[in-house]
Amino acid sequence: MNLPPLIQSFVLHFGEMGSRWGINRTVGQIYALLYVSPEPLCADEIVEALGISRSNVSMSLRELQAWNLVLLRHLPDDRRDFFTTPDDVWQILRTLAEERKKREVDPTLSVLREILMQQPGSEKERYAQQRMAQMHGLIEQLTNWYDDVKRLETERLANLLSLGSKISRLLETKDRIVSLGRRSKAKASGSQPADIPPGDGEPDGGAAR
Amino acid sequence: MNLPPLIQSFVLHFGEMGSRWGINRTVGQIYALLYVSPEPLCADEIVEALGISRSNVSMSLRELQAWNLVLLRHLPDDRRDFFTTPDDVWQILRTLAEERKKREVDPTLSVLREILMQQPGSEKERYAQQRMAQMHGLIEQLTNWYDDVKRLETERLANLLSLGSKISRLLETKDRIVSLGRRSKAKASGSQPADIPPGDGEPDGGAAR
DNA sequence: CGATAATTTCAGAAATTTCTGAAATTAATA
DNA sequence: TATTAATTTCAGAAATTTCTGAAATTATCG
Numbered sequence: 001m002n003l004p005p006l007i008q009s010f011v012l013h014f015g016e017m018g019s020r021w022g023i024n025r026t027v028g029q030i031y032a033l034l035y036v037s038p039e040p041l042c043a044d045e046i047v048e049a050l051g052i053s054r055s056n057v058s059m060s061l062r063e064l065q066a067w068n069l070v071l072l073r074h075l076p077d078d079r080r081d082f083f084t085t086p087d088d089v090w091q092i093l094r095t096l097a098e099e100r101k102k103r104e105v106d107p108t109l110s111v112l113r114e115i116l117m118q119q120p121g122s123e124k125e126r127y128a129q130q131r132m133a134q135m136h137g138l139i140e141q142l143t144n145w146y147d148d149v150k151r152l153e154t155e156r157l158a159n160l161l162s163l164g165s166k167i168s169r170l171l172e173t174k175d176r177i178v179s180l181g182r183r184s185k186a187k188a189s190g191s192q193p194a195d196i197p198p199g200d201g202e203p204d205g206g207a208a209r
Numbered sequence: 210m211n212l213p214p215l216i217q218s219f220v221l222h223f224g225e226m227g228s229r230w231g232i233n234r235t236v237g238q239i240y241a242l243l244y245v246s247p248e249p250l251c252a253d254e255i256v257e258a259l260g261i262s263r264s265n266v267s268m269s270l271r272e273l274q275a276w277n278l279v280l281l282r283h284l285p286d287d288r289r290d291f292f293t294t295p296d297d298v299w300q301i302l303r304t305l306a307e308e309r310k311k312r313e314v315d316p317t318l319s320v321l322r323e324i325l326m327q328q329p330g331s332e333k334e335r336y337a338q339q340r341m342a343q344m345h346g347l348i349e350q351l352t353n354w355y356d357d358v359k360r361l362e363t364e365r366l367a368n369l370l371s372l373g374s375k376i377s378r379l380l381e382t383k384d385r386i387v388s389l390g391r392r393s394k395a396k397a398s399g400s401q402p403a404d405i406p407p408g409d410g411e412p413d414g415g416a417a418r
Numbered sequence: 419c420g421a422t423a424a425t426t427t428c429a430g431a432a433a434t435t436t437c438t439g440a441a442a443t444t445a446a447t448a
Numbered sequence: 449t450a451t452t453a454a455t456t457t458c459a460g461a462a463a464t465t466t467c468t469g470a471a472a473t474t475a476t477c478g
Contacts, residue, residue: 006324006334010341013320019464020313022229024436035344036337043455053438058456079446080454089347104229111222115215125215128245132219135244138298141370148373156377161350164357167376168365228434233466252425262468267426288476289424419478426473436463443456448449 001051007036011050022103023067026052027060031069031085040073040082068095090154101146105139112136210260216245220259231312232276235261235269240278240294249282249291277304299363310355314348321345 003011011032018028029050034041041049043057050057061083064070069092073082086092112132120126152160212220220241227237238259243250250258255266270292273279278301282291295301321341329335361369 004331004334004337006327006329007337009320009324010337013317017313017317020231022231026436036340038333038336055439055456055458056437059437062456089343093347093351104226108222108226111218115218118215120215122213124247125213127247128213128216128219131245134298138302141367142302145370145373148375152374152377156374158350160374160377161354163376164354165361165365165369166357167372168361168369235466264426264428264469265467268467271426422475422477424473424475427471429468429470431466431468433464433466435465436461438459438461440459441457444454446451446453448451 001049003033003049007033010036022100023063024060026050026056027063030057030060031064034070034083035085037084040071040084042080042082044080046083067099069099088154090157094150097146097150101143105143109136109139109143112139210258212242212258216242219245231309232272233269235259235265236272239266239269240273243279243292244294246293249280249293251289251291253289255292276308278308297363299366303359306355306359310352314352318345318348318352321348 001008001011011029014028014032015025016028018025021028023031030046033046033049043054043061046052046057046061047054061070064083065072070083070085073084075082086095112135115132116129116136118129120129149157149160210217210220220238223237223241224234225237227234230237232240239255242255242258252263252266252270255261255270256263259266270279273292274281279292279294282293284291295304321344324341325338325345327338329338358366358369
């Protein structure tokens with residue numbers, strides 16, 4: 001590997017983190033390299049920079065494309081493929097979130113749905129199903145939130161982030177005030193999508209530490 | 210493996226997903242099993258249920274403890290350890306978020322900080338550093354938001370989720386109205402309702418491109 | 419203390435993942 | 449169509465991770 005020290009640290013770190021992020025070392029390194037390169041790179045430049053085999057680069061670029069994390073570029077009168085990452089880090093974040101959801105969440109959601117359709121054959125199964133319903137409900141709330149928020153343009157999204165929990169406090173206050181003239185316990189906000197499966201009553205009081 | 214079919218599907222799925230989630234098959238299976246078990250289980254019961262070696266169970270439980278994902282329980286006059294998961298799925302979510310942040314985000318944040326301290330030795334390094342600064346800024350915004358939001362109690366957190374992006378739209382509207390009497394282009398977050406302190410500065414305008 | 423039970427450790431076996439080099443494929447050019 | 453360049457595929461080598469069984473450790477009890 002032959003890179004300026006500062007860039008090398010970054011590339012090596014991404015390589016090491018790769019496995020924790022569900023990609024492998026080479027994929028991590030290539031991504032890091034493309035991310036900090038001012039110009040798009042072709043496969044052979046990557047081979048050169050990272051000191052790995054041509055075929056490994058090919059497969060890893062393919063993987064990065066499957067993740068939608070790289071862009072393909074072409075130069076006039078040159079038929080090689082050149083690769084970059086999007087410039088906008090917020091765009092990168094969106095892609096990452098989308099792809100991780102697709103790989104790490106959606107399959108579980110669909111397995112849960114399937115299992116929850118079935119008739120429990122015993123008391124143990126009935127209990128298990130109720131636990132799965134709780135998990136399903138939580139995941140659905142999270143993904144609904146995500147589906148809603150992901151459509152925001154960057155500036156609004158950044159605003160939302162910088163507000164953080166402050167909104168919640170605001171809401172509580174508003175709710176408390178509104179409820180003075182209505183009921184006594186506030187239940188904040190409409191949009192509860194209707195298809196949360198039954199059965200997941202209260203999260204058993206036992207908050208367990 | 211000898212489990213009711215419905216529970217077996219769930220356990221096997223968690224095993225398969227394990228590698229995508231940064232844990233391994235056994236760890237995933239054990240977690241799933243504990244999660245749907247009404248009573249805490251001891252190591253030998255897990256061995257029995259999943260058909261894996263005692264030592265593997267021991268190591269995997271250790272791993273789950275390192276993740277803070279299981280609770281230790283004891284029965285009177287029995288010196289075996291029994292294991293469960295917390296009842297409250299929101300609590301589980303918090304733990305998961307915290308641990309994944311610790312493993313997947315914090316190390317990168319600290320490497321970025323270190324690299325950004327250094328003096329670039331070339332134009333390429335200067336550019337790379339600027340890219341890393343963008344990444345660092347984004348991660349910092351996200352973790353600040355997370356640090357803020359994670360302290361919310363469950364009910365408020367759920368409220369926040371169910372609101373989703375609506376707040377943002379609300380804010381924009383409010384801002385637009387407020388700005389009528391001030392400047393012409395709304396920059397959101399300029400003025401907040403009474404008890405909302407001024408947020409972190411600008412979201413780093415430099416969205417690249 | 420010695421006996422027994424529960425658990426952990428760890429070297430190496432087994433399984434899985436990653437990586438390479440050689441061959442095959444694709445596509446542009448003469 | 450043959451030639452050359454760019455890229456991909458894939459069998460097996462190399463590296464890494466996971467898992468096991470045997471031995472070691474820890475803790476409790478008589």
